[in-house]
Amino acid sequence: MSDHDNAHDIQKSVKRYLFVFYALIAGTILTVMASRLPIESVAVTVAIALLIACVKGFLVAGYFMHLISEKKMIYGILIATVFFFAGLMFLTVWSMDHNSLIHMSTNVP
Amino acid sequence: MSTQATTHAHPHADAHASDHHELGFLQKYVFSTDHKIIGIQYGVTALLFLLFGLGLMAMMRWSIAYPNQPLPLVGSLLEKLLGSNAAGHGIMSSTLYNSFGAMHGTIMVFLGIVPLAFAAFGNFVVPLQIGAPDMAFPRINMASYQSYVIGGLIMLISFFIPGGAAQAGWTSYSPLATSFPGNGQTFWILGMVFLITSSLLGAVNFLATIIQLRAPGMTWMRLPFFVWAQFVTGFLLLLAFPPLEAAAIMQLMDKVAHTSFFLPTGLAVTGAHISGGGSPLLWQHLFWFLGHPEVYVLILPAMGIVCEILACNTRKPIWGYKSLVYSALVIGFLSFIVWAHHMYLTGMGTRISTFFQTTTMIISIPSVIILTCLFLSLWGGSIRFNTPMLFALAFLPMFGIGGLTGLPLGFNFSDLHLHDTYYVIAHFHYVVAPGTIFALFAGVYFWFPKATGRYMSEFWGRVHFTCSFIFMNLVFMPMFAQGMAGMLRRMYDGGINYSTANTPGTIGGLSEGIMHLNVVVSTAVWCLGLSQIPFIINFFWSIKHGKKIESDNPWHATTLDWQTPTPPPHGNFAKTPVVHRGPYEYSVPGHATDFTPQNEA
Amino acid sequence: MDIPYTSTPRPDTGLFNAKVGIWLFLASEVMLFGALFSSYILLRVGAAPGDWPHGLLNVWLGMTNTIVLIVSSITVVMAWASLKMKDFGRFRRYQSVTLVCALCFLGIKSYEYHDKFTHYEVQLNDGVTVQVKDESGATKAVQLPTKGVLDGHILENDADKMVIHGEIVDKAAQAQVTHAWQESKIPEMEITVKKADVKYMENYGPWHNTYTAIYFTLTGLHALHVIGGSIVIFFIWGPLAGMWKTDPERYTNRVEVSGLFWHFVDLVWIFLFPVLYLL
Numbered sequence: 005m006s007d008h009d010n011a012h013d014i015q016k017s018v019k020r021y022l023f024v025f026y027a028l029i030a031g032t033i034l035t036v037m038a039s040r041l042p043i044e045s046v047a048v049t050v051a052i053a054l055l056i057a058c059v060k061g062f063l064v065a066g067y068f069m070h071l072i073s074e075k076k077m078i079y080g081i082l083i084a085t086v087f088f089f090a091g092l093m094f095l096t097v098w099s100m101d102h103n104s105l106i107h108m109s110t111n112v113p
Numbered sequence: 114m115s116t117q118a119t120t121h122a123h124p125h126a127d128a129h130a131s132d133h134h135e136l137g138f139l140q141k142y143v144f145s146t147d148h149k150i151i152g153i154q155y156g157v158t159a160l161l162f163l164l165f166g167l168g169l170m171a172m173m174r175w176s177i178a179y180p181n182q183p184l185p186l187v188g189s190l191l192e193k194l195l196g197s198n199a200a201g202h203g204i205m206s207s208t209l210y211n212s213f214g215a216m217h218g219t220i221m222v223f224l225g226i227v228p229l230a231f232a233a234f235g236n237f238v239v240p241l242q243i244g245a246p247d248m249a250f251p252r253i254n255m256a257s258y259q260s261y262v263i264g265g266l267i268m269l270i271s272f273f274i275p276g277g278a279a280q281a282g283w284t285s286y287s288p289l290a291t292s293f294p295g296n297g298q299t300f301w302i303l304g305m306v307f308l309i310t311s312s313l314l315g316a317v318n319f320l321a322t323i324i325q326l327r328a329p330g331m332t333w334m335r336l337p338f339f340v341w342a343q344f345v346t347g348f349l350l351l352l353a354f355p356p357l358e359a360a361a362i363m364q365l366m367d368k369v370a371h372t373s374f375f376l377p378t379g380l381a382v383t384g385a386h387i388s389g390g391g392s393p394l395l396w397q398h399l400f401w402f403l404g405h406p407e408v409y410v411l412i413l414p415a416m417g418i419v420c421e422i423l424a425c426n427t428r429k430p431i432w433g434y435k436s437l438v439y440s441a442l443v444i445g446f447l448s449f450i451v452w453a454h455h456m457y458l459t460g461m462g463t464r465i466s467t468f469f470q471t472t473t474m475i476i477s478i479p480s481v482i483i484l485t486c487l488f489l490s491l492w493g494g495s496i497r498f499n500t501p502m503l504f505a506l507a508f509l510p511m512f513g514i515g516g517l518t519g520l521p522l523g524f525n526f527s528d529l530h531l532h533d534t535y536y537v538i539a540h541f542h543y544v545v546a547p548g549t550i551f552a553l554f555a556g557v558y559f560w561f562p563k564a565t566g567r568y569m570s571e572f573w574g575r576v577h578f579t580c581s582f583i584f585m586n587l588v589f590m591p592m593f594a595q596g597m598a599g600m601l602r603r604m605y606d607g608g609i610n611y612s613t614a615n616t617p618g619t620i621g622g623l624s625e626g627i628m629h630l631n632v633v634v635s636t637a638v639w640c641l642g643l644s645q646i647p648f649i650i651n652f653f654w655s656i657k658h659g660k661k662i663e664s665d666n667p668w669h670a671t672t673l674d675w676q677t678p679t680p681p682p683h684g685n686f687a688k689t690p691v692v693h694r695g696p697y698e699y700s701v702p703g704h705a706t707d708f709t710p711q712n713e714a
Numbered sequence: 715m716d717i718p719y720t721s722t723p724r725p726d727t728g729l730f731n732a733k734v735g736i737w738l739f740l741a742s743e744v745m746l747f748g749a750l751f752s753s754y755i756l757l758r759v760g761a762a763p764g765d766w767p768h769g770l771l772n773v774w775l776g777m778t779n780t781i782v783l784i785v786s787s788i789t790v791v792m793a794w795a796s797l798k799m800k801d802f803g804r805f806r807r808y809q810s811v812t813l814v815c816a817l818c819f820l821g822i823k824s825y826e827y828h829d830k831f832t833h834y835e836v837q838l839n840d841g842v843t844v845q846v847k848d849e850s851g852a853t854k855a856v857q858l859p860t861k862g863v864l865d866g867h868i869l870e871n872d873a874d875k876m877v878i879h880g881e882i883v884d885k886a887a888q889a890q891v892t893h894a895w896q897e898s899k900i901p902e903m904e905i906t907v908k909k910a911d912v913k914y915m916e917n918y919g920p921w922h923n924t925y926t927a928i929y930f931t932l933t934g935l936h937a938l939h940v941i942g943g944s945i946v947i948f949f950i951w952g953p954l955a956g957m958w959k960t961d962p963e964r965y966t967n968r969v970e971v972s973g974l975f976w977h978f979v980d981l982v983w984i985f986l987f988p989v990l991y992l993l
Contacts, residue, residue, distance in 0.1 A: 014795050018792065021788055021791055021792065028787075029784060032780045032781060032784065033777075035987075035992065036777050039988070043893075049993065053989070053992055054988070056988070057984055057985050057988050057989075060984045061981050061985065064787060064977055065977070068790075068791045068977045068980075069974055069977045075729055077728075077729060078729070081738060081741050084348070084352070084741075085352060085745065088352050088745065089744055089748040091449055092749060093751070095450065095453070096402075096752050096756060097755055098465055099461045099462070099465045100392065100756055100760060246715035246717055249734075249735065250732075251717075253735075313739075313742055316738070317738045317739050317742075318735075320734070321731055321735045321738060324727060325729070325730075325731050326718065326719070326731075351738060352741065352742065353745075354742070355742050355746035355749060356745055356746070356749035358746055359747075359749035359750045360749065362935065363750075363931060366927065366930075370920045371920075372927035373921075373923075373924055374757070374924065386914070386916065390923060392757065395753055395757070399749055402749075684715040687715070689715065
């Protein structure tokens with residue numbers, strides 16, 4: 005049987021779910037507000053947006069998807085996945101860094 | 114002979130008996146959810162596709178050896194089927210050559226080897242070897258086979274649509290792939306989506322099965338190496354295919370919705386107003402992110418099969434089981450970060466080329482370890498030279514040649530000279546053709562008795578082996594020379610435009626000797642094709658007329674797949690087997706026989 | 715022999731089969747959407763300055779959709795918790811809210827897609843004069859320089875003229891924009907232009923530029939997942955409901971597994987929303 009055996013445990017979980025729900029709504033509003041702040045640096049803007057998104061994502065994955073109490077096997081699968089995804093993203097973008105292969109000519113009709 | 118102790122009846126036996134009503138023909142053989150039937154379905158379908166792919170190449174080789182001359186035997190048929198643009202007067206046009214080439218690669222890799230090595234052998238053998246009643250998700254298993262068939266049909270149909278099949282290579286590089294008129298490329302993408310879906314469903318099934326359904330006592334380090342190989346292969350398919358699916362979606366959007374994911378600014382495309390702003394390199398990155406793990410998908414199951422056959426036919430344990438397992442895991446891991454060694458000539462820059470060159474060199478280490486363990490396993494063995502063993506033994510040096518010739522390609526500086534030449538073709542074919550395909554033949558001969566209760570003919574097996582071995586080498590060895598001389602890939606006329614005869618006074622032309630090798634290679638290909646006839650006849654004839662096996666374990670093997678009735682019934686084991694020992698306990702001192710099955714107490 | 719661990723967990727892994735299966739599948743989905751996100755980064759980083767548009771999407775609609783999905787996320791987990799507490803009626807009510815949210819999301823998305831398909835960029839011949847009617851109602855003629863461009867929705871489309879609700883594009887000003895918050899409030903006007911003066915017009919479909927291309931691809935694939943997920947949830951909620959009586963454990967596990975898929979869909983949107991709408 006899984007972790008949530010009796011009604012008491014489920015009640016505790018329900019409280020947690022509600023808390024996560026409110027946090028997610030707050031995060032959504034926060035991220036829209038943050039996008040309107042006049043910050044010059046593109047990097048900082050992106051960082052803030054991604055940070056809020058990551059926190060929200062962690063809440064969904066950790067609590068709604070029960071990852072925080074999940075078994076090692078699942079963690080193992082996901083850690084490998086995240087590693088390879090990071091590899092794909094960073095290596096691909098790194099390889100394109102000094103390339104202007106996107107632009108063959110400057111004359112756009 | 115199944116060795117199940119029957120101390121107490123299975124708790125659900127009574128309820129279960131009432132479930133097994135008689136299944137009709139369609140339910141039992143066409144819409145089956147039994148892993149053994151599905152495995153055979155995959156196997157036969159894949160072998161047919163392999164034959165078809167070989168046929169395409171046989172026709173292409175005529176054009177290479179005797180360019181612009183009508184094809185004998187099939188020339189007029191080609192013209193009738195595909196039109197006079199493609200094959201006027203029975204002569205293979207350059208566009209037809211290109212589409213045959215693209216489809217040869219696609220069919221061999223995605224419709225032939227992967228389904229045969231991973232899905233067919235994996236489906237039939239893995240649940241048996243881990244002591245499971247079936248795969249974890251039998252209906253998903255059926256769905257994955259059906260998806261494969263649909264993908265294959267789409268690919269086959271694409272030959273007959275106006276404009277013909279895809280022509281931009283099995284790698285489908287943009288902008289070439291997108292800017293071709295006609296829908297061949299679109300069909301290719303749709304076919305690939307179905308094939309990728311099939312592989313993903315299969316991978317989920319295999320991984321869940323191996324994780325969850327191992328019999329009691331079957332710990333991870335008691336698994337036969339074949340199961341480990343399939344496990345790693347499953348992860349490669351699971352995580353590497355989706356980026357190609359994403360890329361295929363984007364290329365489909367480029368073709369159908371006129372987006373510019375892969376089309377750079379300033380490109381002129383007839384008939385469409387495109388926005389530009391895309392990147393051709395993006396396609397290459399996403400393709401090869403799959404493309405490289407894909408080649409390990411092609412080789413790992415083969416290594417697994419060879420391991421099983423070597424252990425059984427040397428009558429001794431495999432040398433270095435732990436090294437094999439860890440090497441397979443390391444290969445799986447590293448294979449995700451070497452992909453851009455296929456892209457050294459794209460101008461990525463030296464820093465990133467160095468990164469990929471380094472990881473590529475590192476990944477050769479576990480491959481060598483695996484090959485070494487397999488070679489060392491022969492030492493001191495009591496070798497039985499039956500047909501499966503002949504193919505398994507031949508795999509070792511053939512894979513060795515393939516692997517070693519990959520090293521100059523893995524180094525940036527030498528790849529500059531060898532990229533896109535026949536050297537590359539020789540390298541990868543050595544690994545896949547006398548490499549993987551030999552291992553797969555070995556597997557067919559080896560497990561045929563378990564599936565049918567009869568041996569394949571040993572005599573015709575040896576004929577098949579000897580001829581295939583000779584002709585495989587005659588086909589691919591000369592290509593190393595041709596490639597080093599500078600002969601490029603994908604030339605429908607065999608490079609005659611670059612021969613010294615046609616370019617007098619120029620340095621770097623292809624010499625007469627090199628050009629003549631085209632004829633040698635082509636002839637060897639046709640002989641190789643003929644050599645498969647004994648195999649095909651043997652395969653079908655032996656189902657009903659082969660020599661009957663003497664027991665359920667005719668090879669006297671230790672793994673659980675040989676401890677079942679023949680053929681294994683639905684549910685495989687009457688009672689869940691309990692595993693007490695490792696997978697290769699051959700010639701254990703003091704034991705009455707020279708093999709100790711895994712489930713022997 | 716039956717397949718073990720379909721409902722009860724296997725002792726050493728602690729998991730039942732379908733849970734392993736769905737997490738493996740979600741891992742592959744991470745790679746799928748991850749590849750698309752990587753492509754987005756690449757295309758955006760490689761775009762020439764000023765070539766990457768901002769403000770094309772309605773942030774409020776996007777925010778509403780985000781909240782809709784978050785609501786559906788909690789209802790889907792509450793539905794599963796209700797089953798764990800053996801309350802079938804509550805499960806049905808929560809899950810019906812999930813399905814309504816899904817429909818809501820798709821409805822808003824369709825409206826947004828439609829909005830983009832009716833949003834046009836109109837390229838004009840050189841030296842064209844258009845009639846501009848601003849908020850006060852006054853009409854005046856405006857002569858446009860070479861390569862004038864109009865941008866907006868079409869109000870009227872006759873044989874000889876067109877009325878566009880939008881703006882006259884200032885390419886130089888647009889090239890300066892690097893952040894969404896810099897989108898200045900350009901007043902929307904009614905612009906009348908003769909059809910003969912139009913060189914080429916194109917709506918903001920996927921073909922328009924790489925931003926719309928990746929936007930439609932990412933959100934389109936995501937929407938397909940929403941549709942797929944809701945079909946599965948509906949099927950378990952409706953036609954399959956009988957299994958609650960015959961095999962409640964297996965039924966609960968199916969609800970849990972479909973819920974995991976649904977949460978993943980929500981997770982993807984949590985990243986899609988800021989990346990496509992706000993940055």
